[in-house]
Amino acid sequence: MKQIVKSEKAPAALGPYSHAVAFGELVFTSGQLGIDPATGKFAEGVEAQARQALENLRNVLEASGCSLADAVKTTVFVVDLADFAKVNAVYAAFFGPDYPARSCVQVAALPGGGLVECECVAVKSAR
Numbered sequence: 001m002k003q004i005v006k007s008e009k010a011p012a013a014l015g016p017y018s019h020a021v022a023f024g025e026l027v028f029t030s031g032q033l034g035i036d037p038a039t040g041k042f043a044e045g046v047e048a049q050a051r052q053a054l055e056n057l058r059n060v061l062e063a064s065g066c067s068l069a070d071a072v073k074t075t076v077f078v079v080d081l082a083d084f085a086k087v088n089a090v091y092a093a094f095f096g097p098d099y100p101a102r103s104c105v106q107v108a109a110l111p112g113g114g115l116v117e118c119e120c121v122a123v124k125s126a127r
Helices: 046-063 081-094
Strands: 002-005 020-023 026-029 071-078 101-106 116-123
Parallel strands (some): 071 101
């Protein structure tokens, strides 16, 4: 059964989509940007945005009954691939040592002028 997931601890969606959708044991998150949910503003700089995006992702997963440890696949979007090492260092602090599979791609732009966005697929029974 499909279940819509909304987190009060993540920024409001910037468009017509849900924070996540759970289907059975699977949870599919929408991309999370580095927006502070308390202020509605982007964090300053790519590292701070990566940290906030991953905090937002954690909060969305927790609203679904999962944690970052349940992530099996992530996708990271960056505006500038030259920031890969900085984003990677922040990412490593959130996931591990059993890292999920991951793709990281450079994109032309992100909503609102963001610098980094992260989404994932998690499995509730992954732990």
